[in-house]
Amino acid sequence: MNRRKLIAKTPLHVTILVFAAIWIIPTLGLLITSFRDPTNIAGTGWWTVFPKLFSGGQYSLENYIGVLSGQSLGQSFLNSLIISVPATAISTFIASFAAFGFAWMRFNGRKVLFMLVVGLMVIPLQMTFIPVLPIYKKLQLAGTFPGIWLAHTAYGLPLTTYLVHNFMAGIPKDLFDSASIDGASPFMTFWRIVIPISVPALASVFIFQFLWIWNDLLVALIYLSARPNVAPLTLSIANLVTNRGQDWELLTAAAFVSMALPLVVFFSLQRYFVRGILAGSVKG
Amino acid sequence: MGDHRARPGRLKRIAHSVGLKLIRDPAGAVVRFLERGAPGRLLLRLIRSLVRWFRSVRWRSWSFVAPALLLIGFFLVYPTVVTIARSFFGRGIDLFGPNVEFVGLTNWKYVFTSPIMLTALRNNALWAVLFTGCTVGFGLVLAVMLDRVKYEKFVKSIIFIPAAISGVGVAVIWKFVYAFRPAHIDQIGILNAIVVALGGQPVGWLLERPWVNNILLIVVGIWMWTGFCMVILSAAYKNIPKPLLEAARIDGANEWRVFRNIILPLLAPTAAVVATTMVVQVLKIFDIIYVMTNGNFDTEVIANRMYKEAFLFNNYGRSSAIAVVLLILVVPFMIMNIRRFAKQEGGR
Amino acid sequence: MAEVTLENVTKRFGDFTAVKELTMEIEDGKFTVLVGPSGCGKTTTLRMVAGLEEITEGDIKIGERVVNRVPPKDRDIAMVFQNYALYPHMDVFNNMAFGLKLRKTPKAQIRERVHEAADLLGITDKLKSKPRELSGGQRQRVAVGRAIVRNPKVFLFDEPLSNLDAKLRVQMRTELEQLHHKLQTTTIYVTHDQVEAMTLGDRIAVMKDGVVQQYAPPQETYDHPNNQFVAGFIGSPAMNLLPAQAASENGRTVLSSAGFRIALPEARSKQTLPSSVVLGVRPEDLDGPAPDAEGTITLTVSVTEQLGHSLLVYGNLDETQIVASLDPHRRVEIDSTIHLTVNLDTLHVFDPESQETLL
Numbered sequence: 001m002n003r004r005k006l007i008a009k010t011p012l013h014v015t016i017l018v019f020a021a022i023w024i025i026p027t028l029g030l031l032i033t034s035f036r037d038p039t040n041i042a043g044t045g046w047w048t049v050f051p052k053l054f055s056g057g058q059y060s061l062e063n064y065i066g067v068l069s070g071q072s073l074g075q076s077f078l079n080s081l082i083i084s085v086p087a088t089a090i091s092t093f094i095a096s097f098a099a100f101g102f103a104w105m106r107f108n109g110r111k112v113l114f115m116l117v118v119g120l121m122v123i124p125l126q127m128t129f130i131p132v133l134p135i136y137k138k139l140q141l142a143g144t145f146p147g148i149w150l151a152h153t154a155y156g157l158p159l160t161t162y163l164v165h166n167f168m169a170g171i172p173k174d175l176f177d178s179a180s181i182d183g184a185s186p187f188m189t190f191w192r193i194v195i196p197i198s199v200p201a202l203a204s205v206f207i208f209q210f211l212w213i214w215n216d217l218l219v220a221l222i223y224l225s226a227r228p229n230v231a232p233l234t235l236s237i238a239n240l241v242t243n244r245g246q247d248w249e250l251l252t253a254a255a256f257v258s259m260a261l262p263l264v265v266f267f268s269l270q271r272y273f274v275r276g277i278l279a280g281s282v283k284g
Numbered sequence: 285m286g287d288h289r290a291r292p293g294r295l296k297r298i299a300h301s302v303g304l305k306l307i308r309d310p311a312g313a314v315v316r317f318l319e320r321g322a323p324g325r326l327l328l329r330l331i332r333s334l335v336r337w338f339r340s341v342r343w344r345s346w347s348f349v350a351p352a353l354l355l356i357g358f359f360l361v362y363p364t365v366v367t368i369a370r371s372f373f374g375r376g377i378d379l380f381g382p383n384v385e386f387v388g389l390t391n392w393k394y395v396f397t398s399p400i401m402l403t404a405l406r407n408n409a410l411w412a413v414l415f416t417g418c419t420v421g422f423g424l425v426l427a428v429m430l431d432r433v434k435y436e437k438f439v440k441s442i443i444f445i446p447a448a449i450s451g452v453g454v455a456v457i458w459k460f461v462y463a464f465r466p467a468h469i470d471q472i473g474i475l476n477a478i479v480v481a482l483g484g485q486p487v488g489w490l491l492e493r494p495w496v497n498n499i500l501l502i503v504v505g506i507w508m509w510t511g512f513c514m515v516i517l518s519a520a521y522k523n524i525p526k527p528l529l530e531a532a533r534i535d536g537a538n539e540w541r542v543f544r545n546i547i548l549p550l551l552a553p554t555a556a557v558v559a560t561t562m563v564v565q566v567l568k569i570f571d572i573i574y575v576m577t578n579g580n581f582d583t584e585v586i587a588n589r590m591y592k593e594a595f596l597f598n599n600y601g602r603s604s605a606i607a608v609v610l611l612i613l614v615v616p617f618m619i620m621n622i623r624r625f626a627k628q629e630g631g632r
Numbered sequence: 633m634a635e636v637t638l639e640n641v642t643k644r645f646g647d648f649t650a651v652k653e654l655t656m657e658i659e660d661g662k663f664t665v666l667v668g669p670s671g672c673g674k675t676t677t678l679r680m681v682a683g684l685e686e687i688t689e690g691d692i693k694i695g696e697r698v699v700n701r702v703p704p705k706d707r708d709i710a711m712v713f714q715n716y717a718l719y720p721h722m723d724v725f726n727n728m729a730f731g732l733k734l735r736k737t738p739k740a741q742i743r744e745r746v747h748e749a750a751d752l753l754g755i756t757d758k759l760k761s762k763p764r765e766l767s768g769g770q771r772q773r774v775a776v777g778r779a780i781v782r783n784p785k786v787f788l789f790d791e792p793l794s795n796l797d798a799k800l801r802v803q804m805r806t807e808l809e810q811l812h813h814k815l816q817t818t819t820i821y822v823t824h825d826q827v828e829a830m831t832l833g834d835r836i837a838v839m840k841d842g843v844v845q846q847y848a849p850p851q852e853t854y855d856h857p858n859n860q861f862v863a864g865f866i867g868s869p870a871m872n873l874l875p876a877q878a879a880s881e882n883g884r885t886v887l888s889s890a891g892f893r894i895a896l897p898e899a900r901s902k903q904t905l906p907s908s909v910v911l912g913v914r915p916e917d918l919d920g921p922a923p924d925a926e927g928t929i930t931l932t933v934s935v936t937e938q939l940g941h942s943l944l945v946y947g948n949l950d951e952t953q954i955v956a957s958l959d960p961h962r963r964v965e966i967d968s969t970i971h972l973t974v975n976l977d978t979l980h981v982f983d984p985e986s987q988e989t990l991l
Contacts, residue, residue: 009432016429016439019422023443023507026457029474033460044470045477094351101348110345111629113353118625119618120360122564124610126590128359130600131366134378154359157352174717177684182731182778183705186344192730196721215450217571221591234452234571241456241575248460248472255456259449266448270441273448278519 034252035059041248063253073236073254080232080258082145083220084213087152091160092206094153096198099164100190104176114165120158128155129222136223143227151223152213160205163276167201168194204276207269211262233258364611371605375598384601391605401606403494404584408613411502411569411585416562418506420555423513427521428547430514440518444511451508451571458504459576462489494582501583504572509565513558520554521547560617567613586610634695634708634785634818635660636681641690643676643842650676652842653690663812663819665833667826668865673842674822675790681820682711682788694785705734710779711788714795716771718763718778724750725759728778742781749780752811769800776811789821793828805831826866830854838862855978860987863912863980869944869955872913875984878905887911887981891949894927896991897976905981905990912980915944918956918972927974931956936964945970 033046036058049058068074101107102114132151133142141147171194179189195202217234224230231239237254244250266273318324366379371391376383395401426443430436446454463473467486471477476486490497524547532542570587573579579588586609594603636658643651651673658664666674679685681692683704691698699707710731718727725746732742750756753773763771772792779787792808793801809832812819823829829836830850837847838861846858850866857863863871876887876894885901887894887909894911918929931947931954938944943960946953947970956972964970981991 012429012432016426016433019426020439020442023446023511025474026461026507027445030457030460041472045472045474047474047477094355098349098352101345105342105345105348107342107345113349115622115625116361117352117356119622120356121621122614122617123360123364124568124587124607124614126568126587126607127367127611128363130370130377130594130604130607131363131379132359134381150355151359154355157356158360161352172715172717174713174715175719177679177682177704178711178713178717178719178778179730180684181682181704181709181711183734184730186348188734190348193719193721197719199721211448215452217450217452217574218587218591221574222595225595234450237452237456238575241452241459242578245459248463251456252460255453259453262448262450263445266445267441274515278516 030252030255033248034063034256035061036063036249038063038247038249041252063249064257067250067254067257071236071240071250071254073233073257075229076231076233076236077257079230080214080234080261083148083152083232084210086145087149087156087213088206088210090149091153091156091209092164092202095157095160095164095205096195096202097190098157098161099168100194102161103165103169103171104194105186117158117161121162123158125155125218133222141223143224143230145230148219148223151219152216155219156209156212160209163205163208164198164201167198171197200272200275203269204272207265207272208276211265211273214262367604367607368611370601371608373601373604375601377598377600387601391602394602395605395609400584401586401589403582404579404586404589405609407498407583407585408567408569410498411505411566412563414499414502415505415509415566415569416559418502419509419513419562420517420559422506422510423517423558424551424555426510426514427518428543430518431521440511440514443514446508447511447515452575454504454508455572455575458507458572459490462500464488464491490577490583491581497577497581497583501572501576504576505566505569508572509562513562516558517551517554520551524550560620564614564617567610636786636818636820637691637693638677638681639691639693641677641680641692642688643673643680643685644688650842651680654842654844656837656844656847658818658820659835660818661816662834663821663832665821665823665829665836666839667823667829667833667836668839668845670824672839674824674837674839676842677839678711678788678790678820678822681786682709683707708785709788710782710784710786711790712772712775712779712792714791716763716775716795718771718774720763723760723762724755724766724774724777727763727774728781731778731782745781745783746777749777752780752814753777753807768796769804772796772804776808780811780815785818787817787819789819791823792821793823794825801828808832827868830866838865840865857912857980857989859989860910860912860982863982863989867914869915869957871980872915872918872952872954873982874911874913874949874952874954876909876911878907878909878981880904889950891931892927892929892974894929894974894976894979896927896979900976900991903991906983908984909990910982910984912982913974914978915955915957916942917975917978918954918958919975920958920962920973927976928971929954929974930969930971932969933964933966936966 029046032049033041036046036049037060040058052058068077098117102110102117136142136147141150175193176189179193184192214232215234216232217238220232220235221238224232224235228236228239233254237251237258240250240254315328318328370379370384372386372388373379374383374385374387378384426439430439433439461473461475463471464476464486465471465473467480471480471486473489475489480486487496489500528550529542529546532546537545568587569585570591573583573585573588574591577583579585579592586606590603590606590610593599593606638654638656638658641651641654642649654673654677666677668674676685680687681694683699683702687700691700693699694707694709719730722730728746728749729742732745737745746759747756750759753776755770755773755777758766758770758774763774766774772795775792789808793804796804805828812832821828821832829838833850835848836850836853838845838853840861846853846862848856853862853866857866860873864873874889874892876889876892879886879888880901881895883901884898885896885903885905887896929949931945931949933945933947934953935946936943937946938960940960942957943962943964945956945958945964947956948954958964979991980989982988983990
């Protein structure tokens with residue numbers, strides 16, 4: 001690259017650098033703070049670690065031990081997993097069935113019903129809580145895992161069904177004709193052909209939906225807040241902010257605990273995640 | 285039948301009393317009996333058309349979509365209908381329980397006249413404009429700029445990270461950025477530290493009503509969602525055939541003209557879709573507000589108010605009305621989605 | 633093995649009639665080709681035989697059995713699709729075995745049959761590969777193999793070669809021929825390519841607008857087309873069709889127009905023709921001038937195409953473009969005028985109204 005080109009590109013590099021800085025500094029601050037001693041956190045800014053960044057002694061895992069056992073975020077972490085994994089699995093499962101039905105089966109009202117599903121993708125969940133809650137209380141589902149599994153499954157269904165449908169509708173028709181000549185029933189075709197072919201799409205949807213549920217606060221607040229021992233991370237941290245809003249050694253460590261899993265998922269499965277987002281939003 | 289033949293005497297008597305045919309061919313006997321009178325024939329016709337309908341329904345097809353439709357029906361459709369109705373009733377939680385008398389437009393009057401709801405509506409409008417404009421705008425700029433540098437992937441990951449983490453996590457991150465301490469001690473929030481370093485006085489950012497705190501909250505939202513917009517717009521940008529841009533450059537267009545006259549028009553449809561997604565997102569904005577200010581200091585938004593009215597103040601009628609406001613705001617986007625789908629389906 | 637019989641088969645999609653009262657008997661063990669332009673109903677017909685489309689009216693029989701309401705899997709047929717329709721997630725072995733597995737065929741037998749078919753098609757070394765690792769020709773073989781292992785009564789092919797490049801297409805064509813020779817299974821083959829139809833078919837059915845125009849051995853459709861459509865569709869380059877006036881002079885029929893005047897021999901003059909007709913002459917039935925020939929046409933050459941085995945000469949006669957297939961060693965100048973002799977024994981005459989063959 002010659003010098004003139006370099007100079008011409010300088011504003012570009014600087015602008016990008018500024019963006020990158022704004023996007024990395026807040027998270028970096030949180031990360032560094034979460035490893036610092038409480039008295040240091042309260043006394044000096046986290047950026048003061050930089051002159052002697054790698055000198056030991058100023059970092060410890062104490063804050064993490066504090067939140068995981070002292071604030072029982074360990075339990076919340078588990079709860080988050082117990083909530084997200086089954087709910088995601090159930091909704092992906094049911095959505096695949098529905099998507100196949102809508103894409104390849106013929107029945108009266110198919111189009112209208114699918115349009116309903118498309119329309120419901122953006123419905124505010126606020127519309128749904130008040131009538132469901134009394135029923136949940138009567139059925140004793142409020143504050144239980146099965147209760148929130150069902151709720152999350154239902155809330156995720158319109159989008160997941162739509163996404164999987166888009167993929168399945170693109171499978172060539174010949175494949176279905178061929179299967180029917182081979183003697184496969186619709187159920188068999190779905191199970192032995194459509195599902196295996198759809199694995200990449202299902203993976204994207206699964207990751208997408210998993211992160212959505214893992215990161216959810218609102219639904220947990222409505223259905224689980226009555227019982228702290230089933231609260232997921234988001235709910236526990238929100239409560240921590242309310243109760244101990246100035247104890248940054250707890251808040252930063254807690255926030256990072258809640259971010260850890262999404263970050264791992266994000267960095268290891270970025271490809272699927274991005275594909276899920278693309279499929280979801282460009283089309284709907 | 286074998287059973288019956290074992291006790292012929294008794295069977296015979298029964299057979300004669302109710303008519304032998306009723307036992308041999310019960311359906312046929314009933315049919316013949318009904319055919320005797322006009323109401324019977326009518327009933328028979330009804331039953332037959334029901335049977336025909338039952339046979340015509342493709343149960344196997346339905347079995348694939350039924351579980352999803354049942355869940356959607358119970359958790360989304362039924363509550364929507366009830367919530368709309370509830371917005372005209374009193375404060376009780378259960379539609380069939382106490383305190384659910386018809387109150388007419390009382391809840392609605394509150395929604396559109398109470399100061400707190402007016403603040404919430406104003407804030408949502410502010411969010412809609414600033415948040416959508418900035419996320420889509422930054423996303424677009426980043427998509428185009430990053431395509432020209434070698435470290436594109438790295439920066440993209442950095443910008444995208446906030447989209448993978450929870451609103452609660454983001455709120456904690458930024459609450460710490462905005463942290464405020466009195467002027468005489470060291471600042472621990474980086475924003476105030478910068479202000480102090482530049483010779484200013486530290487500010488309690490989230491208390492500065494109504495503009496500073498609201499805008500700073502919106503900044504948090506933008507920080508969270510820009511990566512999402514960038515990823516989609518970047519994919520669309522990379523889909524533009526590069527010879528198209530080269531042809532324009534050969535024709536003598538400078539970079540700005542290429543951007544303005546070629547890239548922008550080609551990205552416009554995608555940008556529009558992303559923008560609608562963002563608007564829908566922002567109408568329902570909740571987590572950030574709930575954790576950072578809980579709607580205090582004039583930062584209230586519709587979704588947070590809905591939550592408070594129901595689950596803090598136990599006024600479920602009023603809360604329902606607020607929820608319906610959200611629904612009304614979202615309806616145009618629902619219709620847009622359905623239209624786009626119908627068009628897509630028609631082209632298939 | 634079995635014959636396939638279609639009786640008054642009609643298929644309607646809403647207001648559109650795709651196939652109109654089709655009656656046809658496909659003989660046991662024969663290779664029958666349905667050929668025609670796109671939208672002529674040939675694929676719909678095939679899909680009705682397969683059971684993938686419902687029949688609006690009429691009956692389809694496979695052997696003695698009416699199969700109108702029999703689902704595809706119970707018709708004892710196998711089908712090869714245009715896009716191969718291989719299951720992308722299964723390897724070649726499982727693609728071929730899937731149908732047998734669903735029929736609960738014993739494992740040993742499945743393995744035997746798949747290997748036998750793979751041997752026959754020369755894809756034994758590919759049995760562990762996934763479809764995406766195969767070339768077009770290999771995928772095509774797998775698709776055929778999948779049909780063979782079922783050992784069905786009838787093979788159905790839906791434009792199986794149209795996705796292959798020209799060279800491979802010719803190769804696969806001969807392979808299919810050999811295969812049919814070995815297996816002797818009743819075969820129905822759909823194509824829009826008349827060369828494929830001519831080379832493969834024991835009999836071919838030329839279709840247009842949902843109606844079979846002619847159902848005959850290939851040579852017959854070439855030599856004695858039923859009507860103007862078949863005449864124009866079969867043969868390449870296509871038959872020249874020239875409007876002409878017919879008159880009778882001294883017991884001989886004379887066909888004439890601005891550029892030619894042709895007197896038919898007495899043997900072909902027995903029939904009375906309407907005054908206005910369409911004359912059909914195949915390019916290969918036009919030949920260099922013989923000094924005393926009867927029936928010459930005069931042509932101004934506009935383009936020539938040297939094909940090696942023949943020389944195509946294009947020229948205009950009045951308003952109509954004419955193509956002649958001549959001896960490749962002849963020299964023909966562009967813009968020159970040449971005289972061509974018409975083979976009077978093979979020329980055709982069509983009714984311009986009904987398009988039926990008159991002569």
